Amino acid sequence: MPPTSPAQNKPVRRTRGEGQWKLGHREPLNPNERTKRDDDGLNVRARIENVYSRLGFDSIDPADLRGRMRWWGLYTQRRPGIDGGRTAALEPEDLDDRYFMLRVRLDGGALTGEQLRALGEISQTHARDTADVTDRQNIQFHWIDIVDMPAIWERLAGLGMLTTEACGDTPRVVLGSPVAGISADEVLDPTPAIRAIVDRYVGDPKFSNLPRKFKSAISWQQDVAHEVNDVSFVGAVHPEHGPGFDVWVGGGLSTNPKIAQRLGAWVPLHEVPDVWAGILSVFRDYGYRRLRHRARIKFLVADWGVAEFRRVLEDEYLGRALLDGPAPPTPERPIDHIGVHRQVDGRNYVGVAPSSGRVSGTTLVALAEAVERAGSARVRLTPQQKIVVLDVADDRVDALVAELNGLGLQADPSPWRRATMACTGIEFCKLAIVETKERAIRLVEDLEKRLADVVPEHPISIHLNGCPNSCARTQVADIGLKGQIVTDAAGDQVEGFQVHLGGGLGLDAGFGRKLRGLKVTSAELGDYVERVVRRFAEQRAENERFAQWVLRADEDDLR
8 A cells, every 4th residue: 555645644624614504504603693593583572572671671681682682673772971992891781771772664764744753752752852863764762761662662563663673683774765756866766666675574584584784775866875785776777678776786884895796687676576585595595604794795795706696696596597787877976865856746855954863852743743834744864864855835845944944954054064974973882982973063063164165066975983883884975084092182092083085985986095093083073174175175176076186185185
């Protein structure tokens, strides 16, 4: 028998599984996967209604408290008084308050006047008058006591509203155009597809255990940040089949941002729900469950490539080939629907800007009353933390605009208010390092004074985020501000931001430029933004956008 060579003696290295169910990789499980294996998150509602709401906060199982409750839109909020420097150093139980944040999912951002009033009253009764309009078209409450959840759910359900899968490793709210069905710029209304997806799949145990969250957007217009969603369907006209939707997959931000890629497939309206479910199934079965930080669909798309992703979707899930289709044309400027605009039926819609999405229950009730006086019964929330009132007759527009302005909801806001967004921040979020909402409000007020003489051709977007997770889409803002603890001129550790410059969507789709060591304290934000904006105004070429200028600007001019 011939002697073996060293190569023959070398043990065979086996490729480590990534937790992909379809490939049989079910072990080992990270803590989140074990929690989901032990019990479906959808089942926690019965325990909330029958046990926790009766026995109180201390009766809640920790696995439910920090895991499964998210399947019903509930997160524990941050305990007051914990500074940002301690966020990563404390255990979850040390960060948890005894109160909850609650998200109400509003697919497509759609609300009736009656629903709007009910949300305001829930806030007044159960949430200490708190309410935020999020960039996922949700309404978000704070200070929710677990004992109140059965009553809240009963009120929501009576008016057709859900918190089902508003959070968790689930298919979350489906973004849609706030002017779907009434915009003069829309060729095909995708609302039936959004409704079908919610009716068929939200709350279905078949899709209630995904590797991570799954974010969707469906709109004829490019007004839903489709480039940074897990899946998006964007309006496109096929040369042979007419209006339909172009499919995009694999977008997402956080610490590993990726712009979504076109699948190259065109889908007619009636097929959108089935194709959406097929893409979701690919993610469920092939998504990376071993490591939590790689469990989003964007990593699967990046590793496979869109051609392989499409092949698996078609061969293993749809059982048919999709039609190839054209790319939709990119609009020349961002679409935010602020101001007064004509509807296809001759009436008007009015888009207004709250301060960084922050409102209150009192404001929502007053808004509902103003909407009713204007003869409307429909309101929409936008993915830019704004509000749109539909169906306003010409002779009622001026009175409505004036009334909304008195509520702090401006239809003709400054460019700084119009294009500023902020995440929840350290006030309530357990992941946050710095305060964002109030800081954004103060920053806008400051810039309105400092830059009253500067009117940019395109609003310069400013997005503030309290941590690296980019809930406020920091990397795709003209000026993105990522919260962290920084050192000020006196050598003290204070709240501040790492700066991203020149990110964007649409024509400027891509991530902001980061300059080495460019960090700004919270107190210096006004000085910094004014300095950069004035340099842009001085150096700007004709028709040049802020993101274009950032790409060519000297580094010293960006500091």
